[in-house]
Amino acid sequence: MNTACPGKKSVDEYIVEIVSDAGEGAQKAGQIFGAVSAKMGNGVWTVEIIPAEIKPPARSPAGASGIRVRVGADAITNMGDEANLVVAFNEQVLFGRIANGAYSPGTIILLENKWRNDPDKEIVQQYLNAVEGFTEQGFIVHELAMEEACMAITPTPAVGKNMFVLGILCHLLNRDLDKAAHEIQAIFKRKGEATVALNEQLVRAGCEFAATQLTFNFDIQPLSNDRSLIVTNGNQALGLGVMASGMELVSMYPITPATSASHYIASVFPSVGGCVHQAEDEIAAIGFAIGASYAGKTACTITSGPGLALKTEFLGLAVMTEIPLVICLVQRGGPSTGLPTKVEQSDLLASLFGATGDTPKIILAAATIEECFHFVVTARKLAEQFRTPVILLTDANLATGVQPYPRPQICEEWLAPPIDQSKWDPSIPAYNWDEKTGLSQRPIPGQEGGEYVVTGLSHTDRSKVAYDPASHQKGCAMRSRKIAVLQSTLKPPEIFGEKTGDLLIIGWGSTKGSIEEAVQRAQKEEIKVSAVHLRFLSPLEPGLKKIFAGFKQLITIEINYTDEIEQPYINEESQRYAQLALLLRARTLMDIDSWSHVFGQPIQPGAIYREICRRLGNDHSGSGLTDNNSGE
Amino acid sequence: MNTACPGKKSVDEYIVEIVSDAGEGAQKAGQIFGAVSAKMGNGVWTVEIIPAEIKPPARSPAGASGIRVRVGADAITNMGDEANLVVAFNEQVLFGRIANGAYSPGTIILLENKWRNDPDKEIVQQYLNAVEGFTEQGFIVHELAMEEACMAITPTPAVGKNMFVLGILCHLLNRDLDKAAHEIQAIFKRKGEATVALNEQLVRAGCEFAATQLTFNFDIQPLSNDRSLIVTNGNQALGLGVMASGMELVSMYPITPATSASHYIASVFPSVGGCVHQAEDEIAAIGFAIGASYAGKTACTITSGPGLALKTEFLGLAVMTEIPLVICLVQRGGPSTGLPTKVEQSDLLASLFGATGDTPKIILAAATIEECFHFVVTARKLAEQFRTPVILLTDANLATGVQPYPRPQICEEWLAPPIDQSKWDPSIPAYNWDEKTGLSQRPIPGQEGGEYVVTGLSHTDRSKVAYDPASHQKGCAMRSRKIAVLQSTLKPPEIFGEKTGDLLIIGWGSTKGSIEEAVQRAQKEEIKVSAVHLRFLSPLEPGLKKIFAGFKQLITIEINYTDEIEQPYINEESQRYAQLALLLRARTLMDIDSWSHVFGQPIQPGAIYREICRRLGNDHSGSGLTDNNSGE
Amino acid sequence: MFGLKEDWSLDAPPRYFTLEDYTGNEARWCPGCGGHSVLGVVQRICRDKQLPPEKTVSVSGIGCSSRFPHYMATYGFHGLHGRALPIACGIKSRRPDLNVWVSSGDGDCFSIGAGHWVHAIRYNMDMVLMVFDNAIYGLTKAQTSPTTHQGTKTNTHPLGAPLPSINPLTVTLGVSNVSFVAQTVDWNVPHLYATLKTAYEHKGFSFVRILQRCPQFSEHTYEEYKKDASRLKLLKHEKGIQLDDKITARFPVQHEHDPSDKAKALTLANDLDPIPIGLLYWDPDAPSYSDFTRLGLEMPVDKKIAALNDALDHFAI
Amino acid sequence: MFGLKEDWSLDAPPRYFTLEDYTGNEARWCPGCGGHSVLGVVQRICRDKQLPPEKTVSVSGIGCSSRFPHYMATYGFHGLHGRALPIACGIKSRRPDLNVWVSSGDGDCFSIGAGHWVHAIRYNMDMVLMVFDNAIYGLTKAQTSPTTHQGTKTNTHPLGAPLPSINPLTVTLGVSNVSFVAQTVDWNVPHLYATLKTAYEHKGFSFVRILQRCPQFSEHTYEEYKKDASRLKLLKHEKGIQLDDKITARFPVQHEHDPSDKAKALTLANDLDPIPIGLLYWDPDAPSYSDFTRLGLEMPVDKKIAALNDALDHFAI
Numbered sequence A, B: 001m002n003t004a005c006p007g008k009k010s011v012d013e014y015i016v017e018i019v020s021d022a023g024e025g026a027q028k029a030g031q032i033f034g035a036v037s038a039k040m041g042n043g044v045w046t047v048e049i050i051p052a053e054i055k056p057p058a059r060s061p062a063g064a065s066g067i068r069v070r071v072g073a074d075a076i077t078n079m080g081d082e083a084n085l086v087v088a089f090n091e092q093v094l095f096g097r098i099a100n101g102a103y104s105p106g107t108i109i110l111l112e113n114k115w116r117n118d119p120d121k122e123i124v125q126q127y128l129n130a131v132e133g134f135t136e137q138g139f140i141v142h143e144l145a146m147e148e149a150c151m152a153i154t155p156t157p158a159v160g161k162n163m164f165v166l167g168i169l170c171h172l173l174n175r176d177l178d179k180a181a182h183e184i185q186a187i188f189k190r191k192g193e194a195t196v197a198l199n200e201q202l203v204r205a206g207c208e209f210a211a212t213q214l215t216f217n218f219d220i221q222p223l224s225n226d227r228s229l230i231v232t233n234g235n236q237a238l239g240l241g242v243m244a245s246g247m248e249l250v251s252m253y254p255i256t257p258a259t260s261a262s263h264y265i266a267s268v269f270p271s272v273g274g275c276v277h278q279a280e281d282e283i284a285a286i287g288f289a290i291g292a293s294y295a296g297k298t299a300c301t302i303t304s305g306p307g308l309a310l311k312t313e314f315l316g317l318a319v320m321t322e323i324p325l326v327i328c329l330v331q332r333g334g335p336s337t338g339l340p341t342k343v344e345q346s347d348l349l350a351s352l353f354g355a356t357g358d359t360p361k362i363i364l365a366a367a368t369i370e371e372c373f374h375f376v377v378t379a380r381k382l383a384e385q386f387r388t389p390v391i392l393l394t395d396a397n398l399a400t401g402v403q404p405y406p407r408p409q410i411c412e413e414w415l416a417p418p419i420d421q422s423k424w425d426p427s428i429p430a431y432n433w434d435e436k437t438g439l440s441q442r443p444i445p446g447q448e449g450g451e452y453v454v455t456g457l458s459h460t461d462r463s464k465v466a467y468d469p470a471s472h473q474k475g476c477a478m479r480s481r482k483i484a485v486l487q488s489t490l491k492p493p494e495i496f497g498e499k500t501g502d503l504l505i506i507g508w509g510s511t512k513g514s515i516e517e518a519v520q521r522a523q524k525e526e527i528k529v530s531a532v533h534l535r536f537l538s539p540l541e542p543g544l545k546k547i548f549a550g551f552k553q554l555i556t557i558e559i560n561y562t563d564e565i566e567q568p569y570i571n572e573e574s575q576r577y578a579q580l581a582l583l584l585r586a587r588t589l590m591d592i593d594s595w596s597h598v599f600g601q602p603i604q605p606g607a608i609y610r611e612i613c614r615r616l617g618n619d620h621s622g623s624g625l626t627d628n629n630s631g632e
Numbered sequence C, D: 001m002f003g004l005k006e007d008w009s010l011d012a013p014p015r016y017f018t019l020e021d022y023t024g025n026e027a028r029w030c031p032g033c034g035g036h037s038v039l040g041v042v043q044r045i046c047r048d049k050q051l052p053p054e055k056t057v058s059v060s061g062i063g064c065s066s067r068f069p070h071y072m073a074t075y076g077f078h079g080l081h082g083r084a085l086p087i088a089c090g091i092k093s094r095r096p097d098l099n100v101w102v103s104s105g106d107g108d109c110f111s112i113g114a115g116h117w118v119h120a121i122r123y124n125m126d127m128v129l130m131v132f133d134n135a136i137y138g139l140t141k142a143q144t145s146p147t148t149h150q151g152t153k154t155n156t157h158p159l160g161a162p163l164p165s166i167n168p169l170t171v172t173l174g175v176s177n178v179s180f181v182a183q184t185v186d187w188n189v190p191h192l193y194a195t196l197k198t199a200y201e202h203k204g205f206s207f208v209r210i211l212q213r214c215p216q217f218s219e220h221t222y223e224e225y226k227k228d229a230s231r232l233k234l235l236k237h238e239k240g241i242q243l244d245d246k247i248t249a250r251f252p253v254q255h256e257h258d259p260s261d262k263a264k265a266l267t268l269a270n271d272l273d274p275i276p277i278g279l280l281y282w283d284p285d286a287p288s289y290s291d292f293t294r295l296g297l298e299m300p301v302d303k304k305i306a307a308l309n310d311a312l313d314h315f316a317i
C-alpha cells in the first residue's frame, strides 16, 4: 500500500527533523522513518539531536531532543544542510535548532498547536510570539492539532504522538506504510499485540490526517540496489567490526560518545564468545587489554578524549613493548571535558604525539559508517602484523549517524586461529627484528622456549634491559621503521575530481561525505576544485606531495581549532594550525591552509560549498546565512 | 699553599673523571675538586656517572659510578668530549665508559694496581688483560698503588681512598690545597674533628704521592671574575627558583630524574614557609596543585615523562579553566619507562600536543643551569599573567650537571603579595576576556562577589556550561589568542655568529653549551656556521623565518629520535622528524633537517663539530671515533 | 581604623545570608532525583551556619552528582571524573580558611577515584565528602558501578553485574587515620540534614555516604528501603547524630552505637539489612595533614628573603 | 595418535623442571635485600609444583621489587608503576590456563596503584599478589611510602613522615569479595615458603604482604622484629598456613585463628605489636570474575560466524 496522492512533487532528496522534549519518542519515530526509507532503496542519513542533560526541563530551547533524517534518491553521506521540514512538539525546542542553523527561509514547520490554548497564559504568549517570529524569519508554519487528533485513538496521546507523526511523514514523503507496519511489529512485539495494533493505528491516522490537513507531498525515487544492506550507526558498526575482527575482549570504561559501542557489544558479545570488561578506570581498561593482548588475545579498548588522556602512559608502553592492541577513539569536543556529546576532530595530534618519548604507531580514521566496521578488522590485522598499537579514530558524528551500507561478508580468516602454543626456538630473540623492516614475531605465553620478560625500559632484542647508546638507538629505529614499511605498502589516496585545479580540499574522518558533496556541487558549476581524503594518518598515505602539486590552493577542512588570520594578534607567525594542516605542512613544506571550526557540529556541505566559492572568488553562495550562525 | 711543581704545562681546559664501584666515594671527591676549581675562578662543569642499579655488583662494567669534572680557564658550558685523564678504582668500570666513548687515544688512566696481586686468579687475569687492552687502544696507563699508600694513613683505605685521589688530582692540576681543606671541613665537620683531620691528611698524602710518582702536571689560568657565584646542579637551581618565585607549594610524586629537585626543596622549603606535598600518584599531584592554584596559591608540580603522561588529563583541564600552574618537566629517555636516569629531549611534542582537544599553553626550555633558576620565576609570572599552565622543560643533563654561575639577586616582587581578597565587582565575569588579547583577571575564592564555578566543560565568560557553537568557538579562540599575544612581546632569538652563512644550527634546551662550543670551534676555522637557541617553544620566538633565510642549510640538533635518511625504507616521504624540526617545518615551510640521536647522553661538542664539517664537506674531524661509538 | 578596636570598627556591616545567597543555577537533575534534597540540605546548612558564600567552595568530579557546584552560588570547582578529592585537598592545603564541600558519585569516588578516596581519608583534611550513591552510573546512562548490586542488569552487563558490590563503609573504616564515617539517605531530609551538619562541624575529613535515588536508571535500588523504614537501622548515641525525638520515632529499628568504637562500627558496616544509618565512626583526634601543609602560611616576606639568601649562601663559592 | 589412548602416547616426554629452569638474570638487588629470599622461595614453589615455565607469568609494576620478573626464567611482564594488577588481570581474563604471580611494592600497590589494588581484590581472579613492603620507596631512593612509619625521616619528609602509616591488611579486609589475606616476613624463609605456597594453591586472588628488609634505605624498620621473634605473632589453624613443628617452635607468640572469621581477622590486622603473621582470612568460595571473563573461550568458529550473521541480520533491511 502506498499513500501517494496526486499533485506530488518529485525531489532528489529531502531532510526532515522531528524535535520534542526529551522522552517524547521523536527519535524512535525518526528511526523507523529512516529504516523504511532505506528498505525502499533510498539513500538515508539519520542523526540524533541530543539534549545536554539527562532530563532537561520541558519546553526549553536547550532541551531539544529529536532526530534528523535525510532521504535521497542517491546515496546520502552526511546530515546535509538546512532541513526542508520539521515537526515540532512545542515551539521552544525550535529556538536551539534555529540558533544552530538547522533551518533556512522556506523550511516547513509542522507545529503542535495545543499551546495556543494552554491554561498558563505565559505559555500561550510564548507560543504566539514564537509563531510570529518564525513566520518573520521566512519559515512556513503549519499549526496542527496533532495531540488532539491522537486523543481520538488513545487516552495517552503523549506516548503515541510520535507514531502519529511518523504517519504524517509517511504521507508527505510517500513512504510504504506496510514497511512501516513491519518495523513497528519488530520493535513493539515484546510489548504485546495491543501495543503493536495501537501504534499501527496511530501511523495510519497520522497519514490520513496529513492527507486532509496538508496539501503538499514529495516523491523521492529510490536508488536501485540489489546488494543486501544493513543500517547501523557508527558505534554499532564499530561493535560489529570488533566482533568480526575476531577480538574476544573489549576492555573499556564508560565515556560519551564511545560508550554506546560497548553497550551494543555487551549485548551480543556472549553470542560470539567475547567479553566486555568494564574496568575501574581508563588506565586499568587499557592495562587489562594490554595484558590480554600480551597473552595472545589481541584486545580492544574503546574511549573518547579524556579517556585517551588517561591511557597515555600505557599507550607508550604498548609502543615500547610492541604489543598489538586496538584503540577505538570516538572523538568528541575538547579540550578537557569539553563538549561530551558533540563532534570534533581534535584528538589527532594527541593520538600521534600524546605519549612521551618517541612513540610511532599506526593511526587510521574511518570516513564513513561502513568504514567503522571494516577498519576495526583492518586495525586488528595491522596491530598483529606490525606488532604495535593501532588507533582507530571515529567521532560523535559517525557514532550517532545512521546509514544503510552493503552488508559485510564475514570472513573466517578475520576470526584469528587459536593462538599459537607450539614450541618456540629459543635461539630466536623475542624481538627478532628484521633489520630492514623492524618487523618481528612474538612469543606468546604458553610457547615453550619463548620465555622472555616484557619491559618498558630500553631493551635489547632479547628484551634485556639495556641503557647503552646502541641498544636504545636500535630499538627506537626498529619501532619507527615499521611505520615506514607500512607506508611503502599503501597506495596514494584517490582524488575526488580532476588531478589539477585551483583548489584541493584535504580531509580526514567523518567530514568526507560533506566535503565531497560540496565539491561535487562546485564541480558541476565548473569550479576547479577537487578533494582528497586521508584514511591513514600515521603513516600518511604516500604520494601526497605529487597530488598537492597539481593545485593552486591547498586547504584542509577539519573540525578542530585553528586561529583565523584576520583576528587580532593572529598573523603568519602566530597562527596555530588545524591538526592535519600542521602535519601536512611539516611533511610537504607546501603552504597548506585550513578552514576549520569548533562548532560542535558536523560541517555542512553548504558551508563548505560557500567556502570553496569564497576562496575562488566566485560568490555562488545561495544562502544568506553567514558561517557564524549557520552552525557548521 | 700551592703544590705547583716546575715543568708544568699550561692548558686552557682539562677533563678528569674518577670512576669506581658504587659507594666508593668517587662523586664526593669530584664534587670537592669541582668546588675548589670554581672557587679558584675557573669555569667548571661537573656531571655524575650513575650506575643503573641501586647497588650494582663490584667490579662490573655496568656498575661504573663516578664523576666527570671539566675545568677551564674560560666559562665551561657542557661536559665536553673525551676525558684527558681518568682515575679508576678498578679496571672493569672503565669498559662501560670506553664503550660510551668517554676516552680517546692519549687519555691518561691512573689505575689502582692492587688487583695485580689479588688472591683470585681470575681477577688477576682480568686485570692484566685489561691493562694490555687499554694500552693497545692508545690510552696511557699508569698503574698506581693508591690503596696501599692510603693504608699507611688509615686502616680502612676503602673509605678514604677517594680523598687520596682528590689529593692526586689537586697536584696534577695545581689546585689550591687550602681551599680543598676548607671544603673538607664544611662537609665533614658533623662527623667530628678526627674525620676532618684524617681526610685532610689523605688529601695531602695523595698530593705528595702524585708529586713523586707522576711526572706531569697542568696549569689552568683562572677566569678573572668579581661577581659572586654559586655552584649548583640544575635540580637545585630549579628548587631555588621555585622558592624565589614565591610559590609556596610543590605537589609531586617521586620520579627520576626529577625527584632530587623535590628532595632539595623539601629540605629547605620550611625555612621560606613552603610545603612539598608528595601525592599518592601523579594525577593527584597535579590535581592538588591545581586546587591550590585555583585558590590563589599558584603551585608547581615537578615530574618526568611517565609522570607527564599521567598528568595529561589535568593539564587539559588547567588550559580549559585557565588556571595558572607551573609544571617542571625534567626530561629523561623514552618512550615508556625508557632510560630513567639518562638524558633525552623527547617530550616536546607531548608537552605541546599531549592533551586532547586544543590546548594552547606556554612552554619554555632552560638552556643552562642558571636558566633553571630564572625560568621558574618567569614561568610563575607568565602563568599568572596569562592565566594558563606553563611547562618548563629541563632534562637529566641539566639536572645532574654542576656549574658555577652568578648568584641571583632575590627580588621582593618575585614573592607574590598576599592573595587578593578584596571585593570583586559581580558585574565582571569570571573570564572577563579582553576580546583582543584573550586575557582576563580571575576571582580568587574569598573575594566577595566573584563566586563562579570552574568547569572543564565548554563555557561562557561567566563560566556557565554552554554547548552552543559560538561559545565554544569563542572560548577556544580566547585561549589561543593569549599565546599569540605573548609572542608579540618576545624578541627574536640572538644569533650566535654571523647573520648569514652556509649552515645554521637550531637548538633548544641543554644542548646549548655543546652546540655553541662546536660552532665556535668551527667559526675559528672560518667555517660559515652560526647557531640559534630557542627558549620559547610555545609560542615560538618571532622572526625565525627571517633568521633562517640567511643560511643555506638549516638543521636542528636535538636529543630525540629521527629516522636517518640512509636507512632502509626511510625516504623523503617516510622520514619521521626530530621534534623541534617538525614544528619549525610546519611553521616556516623551510627545509629544516635535523641531526639527532637517542644515545641517552648529552651530545658532545666534538660530535657536533664533526657533523658541521661533514655537512659542509670539510673533513676537519680530528677524532677517529665514529658517531656510533662516540656516545654523544 | 581611626585607632579603634577592631570590633568597634564601623567598616564591617553585618551580613546575613539567606537561602538565595547559596542558590545557583536551577538544578537540572531529573524530577525525583535524590540530588535535589541533598542540594536543599546543604544550602540550609550553609545558611544556618552563615558560611560566607565567598569563603565556601563546592568541589566535584564528573557525573550527575558532580553537577552540584553549578547549583550553588558559592565558589565551585566542577573538576574531572574521579578527581574531586585531589583538587579539594589542594584547595584546603594552603587555604585552610575556606569551607570545602565535595560532591562525588559512586563511580566517581569508588571506581575511577578509588585511589584518591583511600588517600584522602588518610590525609584527614577538614572537609565534607558527600558520596551520592545511586548504585549506577547516571550521567553516562546506566553502566555498572562498584555499588551496583550483583545481578542487576545494566548497559555494560545486560546479563547482570557479575560481582558482589563493594562496601564503601568497610573500606573507609579500614584506612588508618579515618576520622568520621556516616551513612544517610536522601529521602529522610531531617536525618540528611543532621548528618551533613554534624559532618560539617567535624574538624577533619567527613565521609558521608548518601543512599541516593535515581528514578531514571536505578529506580528499584532503594525503593524498598524508602517504603519500609524498618529496613533502616538508626544508629543513636550521645556522640552520634542528634535528631528530634519526633524524627527518631519514625525509625522502628534503632541501635545504640558508640561511634568511637571502630570494631563495632565495622560489624555494623557489614550489616546490609537493615542498613545502618547515622554516625558509624568518629575520632576527633586523628591528626590532620593540614597541620603539615599550612606550615609557614603566615611567614613575613623579610623572613622569606633572609631564608632564601641563606639557601643561596649554602651554594656560594 | 595411532588411535592410542592419550596416556599411552609416546609423544609427551616427561619434563622435570629444576630450579635452574626458573632462574633468570642474576638478581641485582642490594646485598641483604629481602627480595633475594622471596625470589628463591618463588622459584622453589614453581619447582615443587612443577609449573611449566612457559605457562607461568611473573607480572610487576615499577620499583626494586618489580624487577622480580627479570630474575625468573618464566614469561614476565615488567609493566608500569602501579599498574601490575590491571595487566595481570587482563592476562588471566582470557588465559585462565596461565599461572600468574604478581610482584609489587608498597608504593606501587598502596600509593599509585591503590585503586587497582582495591578492585583486583574484588575481581578475585586466580593469582598471587606479593607486596614487598619495605615501608619506603627503594628504587627512587628513599621517599615516604604509605607504609612508612609516622615520623620516619625520608628524602621527601626530612622532618619525618607526617601521617600514620596505612594498614594494608585492614583496607584489604574491607573490600567485599576478598578471599585470601596473609602476612609474612622475608627473613623467615620457611614461613615465607609455606605462605606463598598456600597462596598459590588458593583458587582466587591471594593477597600476601611480605614485610621486606631494605638495608639500603629502611634498615631499621624491621630490625627489631627480626632480632626478637616475640614481636611476631604466629597465626595457627588447621585451615591456616601449615608449618613444621620445628619451625613453629621458634615463635614465642602464637595465636590460634580461624581464617574464615573475618571479624577476628580485622581485630588481628589492627594489632601492630606483635605483628600477626600467617593467614588472616580465607574464603575459598568467593565468586571469581574469571568465571565471567572466560565465557565463550572454547566457542567453535562456525558458531561464532553464525552468531555474527545473526547480529548482522538484526540490522538488515
Ligand SMILES: Cc1ncc(C[n+]2csc(CCOP(=O)(O)OP(=O)(O)O)c2C)c(N)n1
Binding pocket: A253, A254, A255, A256, A282, A306, A307, A310, A337, C062, C063, C064, C065, C066, C080, C081, C104, C105, C106, C107, C108, C109, C132, C134, C136, C137, C138, C139, C140, C145
Ligand atoms: C576520564 C573520564 N572517564 C569517563 C568519563 C565519563 N563519565 C562521566 S560521569 C561518569 C560516571 C558517573 O557515575 P557516578 O560517578 O556514579 O555519578 P552519577 O552520574 O551516578 O551521579 C562517567 C563514566 C569522563 N567524563 N571522564
Ligand SMILES: Cc1ncc(C[n+]2csc(CCOP(=O)(O)OP(=O)(O)O)c2C)c(N)n1
Binding pocket: B253, B254, B255, B256, B282, B306, B307, B310, B337, D062, D063, D064, D065, D066, D080, D081, D104, D105, D106, D107, D108, D109, D132, D134, D136, D137, D138, D139, D140, D145
Ligand atoms: C608513573 C611513574 N611515576 C613514578 C615513577 C618512579 N618510581 C619508580 S619506582 C617508584 C617507587 C618505588 O617504591 P615501591 O613501590 O615501594 O617499590 P620498592 O622500590 O620499594 O620495591 C617510583 C616512584 C615511575 N617509574 N613511573
Ligand code: SF4
Binding pocket: A054, A055, C028, C029, C030, C032, C033, C034, C035, C064, C065, C134, C138, C139, C213, C214, C215, C216, C217
Ligand atoms: S540520571 Fe539519576 S542521578 Fe542522574 S539526574 Fe537523573 S535521577 Fe538523578
Ligand code: SF4
Binding pocket: B054, B055, D028, D029, D030, D032, D033, D034, D035, D064, D065, D134, D138, D139, D213, D214, D215, D216, D217
Ligand atoms: S634499595 Fe632496598 S629494596 Fe631496593 S634493592 Fe636495595 S635493599 Fe632492596
Ligand SMILES: [Mg+2]
Binding pocket: C063, C105, C106, C107, C132, C133, C134, C135, C136, C137, C138, C145
Ligand atoms: Mg552514581
Ligand SMILES: [Mg+2]
Binding pocket: D063, D105, D106, D107, D132, D133, D134, D135, D136, D137, D138, D145
Ligand atoms: Mg617499597
